[in-house]
Amino acid sequence: MSIPPGVEIKHAQVATYGGEGEWFAYDGELAFENVMILLGYKKDGFGADNYNPFAGPIASGEDGLDAARRDLLQQTGLEAKHIVFHGTIRVKLEGMDQSLNCSMYKVTKWEGEPKETDTMVPEWFAPNEIPYTKMFDDDIHWVPLFLGAKKFVGRADFAKAGEGQHVGKLLRWWFGTYD
Numbered sequence: 001m002s003i004p005p006g007v008e009i010k011h012a013q014v015a016t017y018g019g020e021g022e023w024f025a026y027d028g029e030l031a032f033e034n035v036m037i038l039l040g041y042k043k044d045g046f047g048a049d050n051y052n053p054f055a056g057p058i059a060s061g062e063d064g065l066d067a068a069r070r071d072l073l074q075q076t077g078l079e080a081k082h083i084v085f086h087g088t089i090r091v092k093l094e095g096m097d098q099s100l101n102c103s104m105y106k107v108t109k110w111e112g113e114p115k116e117t118d119t120m121v122p123e124w125f126a127p128n129e130i131p132y133t134k135m136f137d138d139d140i141h142w143v144p145l146f147l148g149a150k151k152f153v154g155r156a157d158f159a160k161a162g163e164g165q166h167v168g169k170l171l172r173w174w175f176g177t178y179d
Contacts, residue, residue: 035126035127036124036125036126037124037125037126037127037130037143037147038054038076038078038114038122038123038125039051039052039053039122039123039125039130039131039135040052040053040054040075040076040119040120040121040122040123041120041121041122041123042119042120043118043119043120043121044119045119046166047136047166048166049134050134050135050136050166051123051130051131051134051135052120052135052136053104054071054072054075054076054120054122055071055102056070056071056074056075064085064103064105065083065085065105068080068083068103068105069083072107072110074117075117075119075120075122076112076114076115076117076120076122077112077113077114077115077117078107078110078112078113078114079110079111079112080105080107080109080110081109081110081111082107082108082109082110083105083106083107083108084105084106084108085103085104085105085151086104086105086106086146086151086152087103087104087142087145087146087151087152087153087154088101088102088103088104088152088154089101089102089104089138089142089153089154089155089156089175090102090155090156091138091155091156091157091158092155092156092157092158093158093160093161093167093168094157094158094159094160094168094171095160104146104152106146127144127147130143136166136167136170137158137167137169137170138154138156138158138170138173141154141156141173141175142154142156142175145175145177148177150177150178150179151177151178151179152175152176152177152178153175153176153177153178154173154174154175154176155172155173155174156170156172156173157170157171157172157173158170158171159171
């Protein structure tokens with residue numbers, strides 16, 4: 001299987017498959033506490049009633065790292081002290097002209113305690129307790145890779161959302177790891 005268009009890597013250990021499309025910048029990050037992972041229960045808007053990584057669009061003049069720091073602070077009250085790029089996910093939603101390019105950052109040191117905000121309720125999970133049934137369908141494929149030591153790259157295509165849905169059915173996916 002070949003690496004999909006837009007994934008800039010020469011070699012990856014393929015986990016599954018994906019598709020093609022145009023991308024725009026987007027960021028996302030997850031924080032760790034020992035063997036725990038911090039996710040946010042989204043209160044409203046896109047992804048509401050699901051657990052998600054803390055994310056948002058990159059503002060003018062920011063890079064992905066700046067946006068990841070800002071979003072983590074705004075959505076949890078945590079100030080990232082050690083944050084590194086750990087992967088990229090490209091997401092295509094059927095019917096959208098553009099796709100999401102999500103840069104994933106791993107936070108291993110921070111200041112503060114997670115606090116509920118207007119948009120998110122942060123909650124720690126052990127890796128074996130991650131609530132995949134209350135997350136987007138692609139998360140079960142990439143979160144275990146994110147928890148690993150290697151960087152990862154991937155793609156997920158979703159069908160058009162039905163009534164009351166944020167996204168439709170997961171149609172195709174492709175995820176791989178690299179050094």
